[in-house]
Amino acid sequence: MIRKDELIEKAYACGFGDIGFTTVEPFDFQKALLQERQEAYEWVSKWGLDLIAGTDPKQIFPMAKTIIVLMEIYFKEAFPQSMEKYFGRCYLDDDRMAKDRLSQRVKTFRAFLRDNGIDSKVPFNLPHRLAAARAGMGNFGKNCLFYSNKVVRQGSWVLPIAVVVDHEFSPGVPTLEMGCPDWCKNACIVTCPTGALIGPRKIDPTRCISYLTYFGNGITPVALREPMGLWVYGCDHCQNVCPRNAPWLAKELPLNLKVAGMADDFQLNKLLQMDNAYFNSRIWPHMFYMSDKDIWRWKMNVARAMGNSRDPEYIPELLAAFRSNYDERVLGMLAWAIGRIGGSKAKAILNDILPESNALVQKEIVFALDNF
Ligand code: SF4
Numbered sequence: 001m002i003r004k005d006e007l008i009e010k011a012y013a014c015g016f017g018d019i020g021f022t023t024v025e026p027f028d029f030q031k032a033l034l035q036e037r038q039e040a041y042e043w044v045s046k047w048g049l050d051l052i053a054g055t056d057p058k059q060i061f062p063m064a065k066t067i068i069v070l071m072e073i074y075f076k077e078a079f080p081q082s083m084e085k086y087f088g089r090c091y092l093d094d095d096r097m098a099k100d101r102l103s104q105r106v107k108t109f110r111a112f113l114r115d116n117g118i119d120s121k122v123p124f125n126l127p128h129r130l131a132a133a134r135a136g137m138g139n140f141g142k143n144c145l146f147y148s149n150k151v152v153r154q155g156s157w158v159l160p161i162a163v164v165v166d167h168e169f170s171p172g173v174p175t176l177e178m179g180c181p182d183w184c185k186n187a188c189i190v191t192c193p194t195g196a197l198i199g200p201r202k203i204d205p206t207r208c209i210s211y212l213t214y215f216g217n218g219i220t221p222v223a224l225r226e227p228m229g230l231w232v233y234g235c236d237h238c239q240n241v242c243p244r245n246a247p248w249l250a251k252e253l254p255l256n257l258k259v260a261g262m263a264d265d266f267q268l269n270k271l272l273q274m275d276n277a278y279f280n281s282r283i284w285p286h287m288f289y290m291s292d293k294d295i296w297r298w299k300m301n302v303a304r305a306m307g308n309s310r311d312p313e314y315i316p317e318l319l320a321a322f323r324s325n326y327d328e329r330v331l332g333m334l335a336w337a338i339g340r341i342g343g344s345k346a347k348a349i350l351n352d353i354l355p356e357s358n359a360l361v362q363k364e365i366v367f368a369l370d371n372f
């Protein structure tokens, strides 16, 4: 029978930053919370993830005896500034679809378990962060994120991965409390641009920019467009303002060359004009929450970010996109973005495109003109 210290050694050899162990007792508190807030999490079940079932590891894997938590660090190297202002860091070097690196390392670890007579499962619906806290690997911030007690200078740039196994290993000492210092006056909650953080460790996921950028329905409501700022996919605001993350953010990190090599493909101009072939070959393998059927949402997000940049240099791009798009959600946002940038040129363009537009787009144009 393999020893715990051998598993720990293997996890580090696979490139994980930390490893912990906890029991397979049901996460009853989480279950009650999910039952109470079913509406807020309805969108997850549309994705085929039953979060309530995930609170009982034995329901997923009847032979379960231990949860092993592997700690992935997704921000080990610096990302180009031109990317981290538009995209959440956890998506920048996410290669789950490319089937290399992270997924390969999880596979290697599970193969090691299998070779040592241990069966395992990696259930996506299990509360991975809670499992990490119960394993004593860190604690929570009021922004609902998990802070490691070991890596990234005790910051939140980590992704716990729970592996349920059919062998018993001694569990760590749970650290389920919040670890925020008293002197931080809730910077994350107070400054969340869309008011998604409704209390300590309480989020309305449907108001979170991350959710809105990849799952939001229809054209983004007017009231959220300015608060969503420059974010195109994901949002790191509540991590960037958190003093617990300041030590890691201050560290000089080597540049992530893989991501730097992608920066050209992710320029806003290119995203705004991209077709399905471009999206499927260059964008989707890295950011895969939306398929090419949702390319309109990408373009709508990019148009909103360009508008919020207030940079007049984007006006020709926005107009060219207006002339070549047919989706009224994109067209509406393009009109809004031109209006948000403002100026006499923008006003003339909006007056120009008004007569040729359909009713919904006209409404957006009139709204934009009214705000001059
Ligand atoms: S990710 Fe952004 S929108 Fe979501 S809770 Fe944090 S600050 Fe608010």
Ligand code: SF4
Binding pocket: 141, 142, 143, 179, 180, 181, 184, 185, 186, 187, 188, 189, 241, 242, 243, 244
């Ligand atoms: S910003 Fe303050 S309250 Fe929010 S998670 Fe960080 S330390 Fe905690």
